[in-house]
Amino acid sequence: MEKYILPEIPDYHTLPVYEQHGGYGALKKALTMKPEEIIDELKKSNLRGRGGACFPTGLKWSFMPKGTAIPKYLAVNGDESEPGTFKDRMIFELNPHQLIEGILIGCYAMGITAAYVYIRGEYGKWVTMLQKAVDDAYAKGYIGTGILGTEFSTHIYLHKGAGAYICGEESALMNSIEGGRGLPRIKPPFPAAFGLWGKPTTINNIETIANVPLILNKGWEWYSKIGAVKHPGPILVGISGHVTRPGVYEVPTGVLLTDLIDEYAGGMLDGKKLKALIPGGSSTMILRAEHVPGVTMDADSLKAAGSSVGTAGMIVMNEDTDLIRVITRIAKFYYHESCGQCTPCREGTGWLWKILKRFETGDASLADIDLLLDVANNIEGNTICALGDAAAWPVQSMIKRFREEFEKRVKPVQALAV
Amino acid sequence: MLSQENLNKVEAIRGHYPDSKAALLPALWIAQDQEGWISTEMMSYLGDLLGVSHAHVLGVVTFYTMFIDKPQGKYHIEVCTNVSCLLRGSDGIMDTVRKCTGAKPGETSADGKFTVSEVECMGACGGAPMIAIGEEYYERLTADKLEAILKQLA
Numbered sequence: 279m280e281k282y283i284l285p286e287i288p289d290y291h292t293l294p295v296y297e298q299h300g301g302y303g304a305l306k307k308a309l310t311m312k313p314e315e316i317i318d319e320l321k322k323s324n325l326r327g328r329g330g331a332c333f334p335t336g337l338k339w340s341f342m343p344k345g346t347a348i349p350k351y352l353a354v355n356g357d358e359s360e361p362g363t364f365k366d367r368m369i370f371e372l373n374p375h376q377l378i379e380g381i382l383i384g385c386y387a388m389g390i391t392a393a394y395v396y397i398r399g400e401y402g403k404w405v406t407m408l409q410k411a412v413d414d415a416y417a418k419g420y421i422g423t424g425i426l427g428t429e430f431s432t433h434i435y436l437h438k439g440a441g442a443y444i445c446g447e448e449s450a451l452m453n454s455i456e457g458g459r460g461l462p463r464i465k466p467p468f469p470a471a472f473g474l475w476g477k478p479t480t481i482n483n484i485e486t487i488a489n490v491p492l493i494l495n496k497g498w499e500w501y502s503k504i505g506a507v508k509h510p511g512p513i514l515v516g517i518s519g520h521v522t523r524p525g526v527y528e529v530p531t532g533v534l535l536t537d538l539i540d541e542y543a544g545g546m547l548d549g550k551k552l553k554a555l556i557p558g559g560s561s562t563m564i565l566r567a568e569h570v571p572g573v574t575m576d577a578d579s580l581k582a583a584g585s586s587v588g589t590a591g592m593i594v595m596n597e598d599t600d601l602i603r604v605i606t607r608i609a610k611f612y613y614h615e616s617c618g619q620c621t622p623c624r625e626g627t628g629w630l631w632k633i634l635k636r637f638e639t640g641d642a643s644l645a646d647i648d649l650l651l652d653v654a655n656n657i658e659g660n661t662i663c664a665l666g667d668a669a670a671w672p673v674q675s676m677i678k679r680f681r682e683e684f685e686k687r688v689k690p691v692q693a694l695a696v
Numbered sequence: 697m698l699s700q701e702n703l704n705k706v707e708a709i710r711g712h713y714p715d716s717k718a719a720l721l722p723a724l725w726i727a728q729d730q731e732g733w734i735s736t737e738m739m740s741y742l743g744d745l746l747g748v749s750h751a752h753v754l755g756v757v758t759f760y761t762m763f764i765d766k767p768q769g770k771y772h773i774e775v776c777t778n779v780s781c782l783l784r785g786s787d788g789i790m791d792t793v794r795k796c797t798g799a800k801p802g803e804t805s806a807d808g809k810f811t812v813s814e815v816e817c818m819g820a821c822g823g824a825p826m827i828a829i830g831e832e833y834y835e836r837l838t839a840d841k842l843e844a845i846l847k848q849l850a
Contacts, residue, residue, distance in 0.1 A: 349714070361778045361817035392712075399725075399762040400818045402831035435712040438725060440760035443816065455713075457720035457748065459759040475714055518780035518821035525822040560779060560817075591821065593779055607782055611816055617759075 281528045282492050282512045283485065284372050291407070293414040296375040302420055304491035308383045309428050313344075316387040320490070323498035324510050329355055329446075329483030330559065330588045332509065332577045335490075341470035342388045343478050351474040352384055352393040353455060356484045357439055357446035359398055360559035360668075361611060362591030365514035366484035368526045370397070370404040373488065374411035378434065380490035382420065385432040388480060392433050395484075396451050399440040409436055443615035447663045448481040450617065461617050462663035485514055505530030506576035509587070515575055517543040519594035520550060531576040538575060539594060550596035554680070558588020560608050561668030563675035564601075585675070601683045605676045606634040612669035623666040626657040630673055637687040647684050651677060697741040702726050706745070716746045720756060724763055733764040761815075769804040769811035771849055773797070774828045777814050780821035789825045790814070792839045796846040809850065 289295045296302070308316055321336030342350060354377075358366045369377055381393045397405050412434050415421045423431040437455050439445050445454045449463035452474050473479020489511055493501045502510050513531045515538055518524045522544030529542065535557065539545065546552060552567040557575070563585040565573070573583045580587045595604065613627040633650050636642035654670040661667070677684060698706065705726055710719045723746060727738050739753040757763045764772075775793055777786045790801070793812055797805040801814035820826045823835025827842070834845055 358819050359817065362780055362821050363817075364819040364821050367819055398819065399760070400828065403833070433712075438721065439762075440721060440725070441762035441815075442760050454721065455718060456715065457717035457746075457756070458752075459755055516822060518824055519783045524780075524824065556779075593783070593821070595783060599783065604779055604782070607777070607779055611778060614816060 279512075279528075279530055283376070283488050283514060284368055284526070284528050291372055291374055291411065293375060293411070293418060296373075300495070301375055302379055304494035305379050305382050305386075305420065306426065308386055308494055309426060309430060313387045313389065316383065316494070319493060319498050320387075323493045323501040324508070325486065325489055325493060325501065326509055326511075326577065327483055328485035328489070328513065328589070330360070330561075330586075332587060335482065335486055338470075338480060338482070339384065339388055341468070342390075342480055343470070344389070346389075346478075349392070349475075349477050350388060350390045351477060351479040352381065352388065352390045353448070353451060353474060353479055353481045354381060354393060354395045354484055354487055355446060355448065355451060355481055356395055356397040356401070357443075357451060358401075358484070358589075359443040359446050359615075360561060360589050360591060361608070362516060362518055362556060362559045362593045363589040364516045364518075364591065365526050365589070367401060367404055368514065369484055369488050370401070370408045374408050375415065376491055377408075377484060377488045378411060378415050378421070380487035381434055382425070382432065383490050383494060384480070384482070384487060386430050390432060390480075392435065394455050394474070395434065395436050396445065396455060397436060397438055398445075399438055402438070405436055405438050412436065442617075443611075444617045444663075444665060447665065450663065451481065452479065459617070461619055462665075464662055506532035506574065506578065508578055509576040513575065513590055515542075516589075516591040517594065518591070520547045520596040520599070521545065521594050522547055529575065532574045532579070535570050535573050535575060535592070538592060543594070546594070546596055550598065552594065553597045553599050554595045554601060556593040556595075556672075557585050557590075559591040560593070560611065561671055562586045562588040563671055564679055566679050569679075601676065601680050602634070602637045602687050605672060606631065606638045608672050609634050609669070612665065616665060616669070620661040620666065622657045622660040623669065626653050626666070627669045629653045630657075630669065634673075637684055640687055640689055642684075642688050643691075644685070644688050646688075647677060647681070697738055698727060698745075699730060702730055710746075717748050717752075719746055720748060720753065721760075724753075724757065728764060733767050735765075769799075770809050771829050772811050772813065773846075774813045774815040774818070775801070776816070776818050776820070776824070776826055776828075778817040780817070781824040781826060784824040786825045788839055789827060789837055789842060792842045793827070793846070796843060796850070810846075 326332040445460040450460035454460045469479045527542040609631040618624040657666045658670040743750045743753040797810040799805045799812040804811045826835040
């Protein structure tokens with residue numbers, strides 16, 4: 279398949295090469311359209327967010343108030359910190375202008391005059407790469423005041439995070455841009471009503487925005503026919519773990535997970551057998567090998583299989599994998615990253631880790647399996663943001679699908695002398 | 697506390713936001729790049745500069761793991777041990793780092809050159825196992841490759 283997000287064209291990340299291949303043509307086209315026509319085009323294309331929630335992008339854009347003089351903002355989420363996820367980094371590196379072009383189209387469609395791109399602090403090098411592209415686009419008049427000779431003006435600023443997974447949560451991200459700790463906000467009010475500095479704000483994932491110029495260039499009909507009907511378009515899949523060629527692969531949605539492993543990632547490493555697979559970043563529910571055939575990389579198929587597409591960061595595990603170690607490490611991550619606002623998450627994530635460590639060292643009892651589920655169930659749905667759910671789901675699904683792994687690690691009961 | 701050049705940078709960045717408090721994270725990065733870490737005095741100075749309380753600055757510095765509030769070694773080695781790296785041998789990578797630097801996670805080597813941290817996923821899962829030294833990522837590591845990298849810096 280032809281590549282649309284990460285085209286295999288040398289130096290595509292530079293402005294001249296991007297322009298040679300029609301770059302910024304979608305922006306020019308957008309500036310001749312009415313904002314509502316652009317939003318309509320996106321709605322019909324059925325583009326759904328690539329950050330994990332799969333929310334329809336056109337619908338999200340339509341929530342922004344129209345015909346108002348108050349400032350509105352766009353925040354673009356490049357915090358990318360969910361373990362197993364490493365796709366947005368490729369866009370910063372290989373196709374930054376398509377991202378910038380998408381941001382500009384979004385700003386025009388929603389009447390926004392400032393966009394903030396939030397990039398995780400560890401990606402210092404990639405911040406530099408994107409800043410270079412932004413500077414070049416400013417110099418050519420694509421960003422700034424009176425863009426391409428029209429009345430439309432907007433600015434793009436990069437905002438570097440500093441090591442906090444929670445800042446990928448949209449309301450925590452806004453607090454982080456505002457100069458605070460990354461604490462999620464209670465919703466409602468939703469960002470389209472009360473976002474950055476209390477003003478209407480839209481938050482989109484990097485990859486989502488990079489899809490926008492394609493839809494404007496080629497039309498919603500073309501786009502909606504790529505891949506899975508209800509979740510169309512190209513998608514960046516990150517494959518890591520026990521495969522021969524780990525990496526980021528651009529595929530149409532709806533590709534078989536088995537094809538992703540065997541054809542794209544070159545098959546299982548050293549010819550070992552697949553044991554388990556986490557399809558969309560560490561918070562998505564684990565699948566047993568026997569449930570993987572027939573499942574495809576899109577929202578509906580993965581939901582039917584009892585998991586979710588998440589960030590399409592697939593972690594592949596072979597037959598030798600110690601799944602107790604894997605789940606203990608995942609639990610430690612969520613404990614470390616909990617912001618501490620909500621008691622069920624602040625305390626519960628720590629308890630999950632502590633109990634799981636007992637399985638790791640062989641000190642657990644059978645009752646600890648139920649205790650884990652009890653703690654996880656009391657976190658799920660009881661917190662301000664989805665980090666609590668993200669901590670609970672992997673534990674719940676690991677017990678549901680690999681209970682025997684836990685039972686094997688229970689301390690043998692010693693007969694009591696009477 | 698900030699050099700004139702860096703002060704100018706902070707002033708320019710303030711203009712990116714409708715509220716100067718938002719320039720706090722960028723200002724902390726500039727301060728840390730200048731000094732290598734962020735002292736209590738620097739926190740108070742930046743608070744006064746941007747019109748936010750010293751307590752707020754302290755809260756922000758301690759919330760984000762990448763802000764460093766004590767001096768550390770010349771090179772900061774961050775070893776990812778999250779799932780994708782774990783599956784591809786981060787245990788061995790950590791052992792090699794310890795062997796070459798003499799420092800465990802959270803420690804600085806005796807010669808003051810290396811500070812070692814165990815960190816969460818850095819978004820390089822396709823290149824697992826990996827470490828970062830400063831802004832530089834080193835991916836698809838083996839013990840030999842890692843030893844060679846660390847020897848060059850020692």
